[in-house]
Amino acid sequence: MSIVITGANGKLGSLIIEQLLRKVAADQIVACVRDLEKAGRFHEYGIEVRLCDYDKPDTLEQAFAGAFKLLFIASSNQDDTIRLRQHAHVIEAAKKSQVGHLLFTSFAFPEQSSISMSHLYMATEHAILTTGIPYTFLRNSLYTDFVGVLGLDAAVATGELRISPGEWSFNTVTREDLAQGIAAVLSEGDHRNKIYELTASRSWTFDDLAAALSELSGKPVTIREDAEIQNWIFGFLRKINTSSASPDLERLIGGSVTPLRESIRPFITTI
Ligand SMILES: NC(=O)c1ccc[n+]([C@@H]2O[C@H](COP(=O)([O-])OP(=O)(O)OC[C@H]3O[C@@H](n4cnc5c(N)ncnc54)[C@H](OP(=O)(O)O)[C@@H]3O)[C@@H](O)[C@H]2O)c1
Secondary structure: OEEEEOOOOOHHHHHHHHHHOOOOOHHHEEEEEOOHHHHHHHHHHOOEEEEOOOOOHHHHHHHHOOEEEEEEOOOOOOOHHHHHHHHHHHHHHHHHOOOOOEEEEEEOOHHHOOOHHHHHHHHHHHHHHHHOOOEEEEEEOOEHHHHHHOOHHHHHHHOEEEEOOOOOOEOOEOHHHHHHHHHHHHHOOOOOOEEEEEOOOOOEOHHHHHHHHHHHHOOOOEEEEOOOOOOHHHHHHHHOOOOOOOOHHHHHHOOOOOOHHHHHHHHOOOO
């Protein structure tokens, strides 16, 4: 009886497996990957590797065979209509393979936005409900990585972080924190038929980000609102719920998520 993980070669999947190895034996884990050649490290750990391509339904049933728990990591395809078809393949195969428990990496507070991405996550959750398989929806917040497109190096260099005007607050967390919470769900307790909003327990603001940048760089950084700013990220952020916070992730990891200061460090090259 195995814990089977799709998208295992991806950033989140790899981190989840690292965390899981601290809690369960390697021979209880199955890493499902699209490219077997990139999965060498799993063999070294003693983890079974199986081929799994959401576009090739004939790979999936075999990949999920014997899954006590199947962690389905959402596809990274850019087209949500294609993702919907890929996700349907995974769900159908999970049903045929009679997996014991289907866990899906969804997106936090999807009901509160109306872009295609949130429809895709909601549709996938509903499709999972049609199977009758015990489920857990792991609704991941936006990764804190989004700060990487805000121009943090330029902010440190000029002393100003330029943002689009608005009331902004962010429930983001790192992939490492999400991986820790998800590994806990996979290895401890009964989480069947639960929905977790895996966000920071307190949202942070651009003022908090400027303070963290100042601390890390040793130079004052302030916020400058600029209505003329040309950065696609602000349009995207306006369409999703980035502000609601939940204690679910901290409960699962049994402690605090990574502080903002540490979370943004990888996205500043000049310190
Ligand atoms: N919450 C957020 O802010 C956020 C941001 C970006 C993405 N996401 C979602 O969260 C997921 C996990 O994030 P991540 O950082 O781990 O992304 P990632 O590093 O891009 O990993 C995505 C994984 O999905 C696999 N995959 C893609 N298409 C597939 C297919 N047709 N069949 C089987 N596997 C397929 C990829 O396989 P290969 O290794 O072979 O490419 C990869 O292992 C993403 O896939 C995306 O749905 C969330």
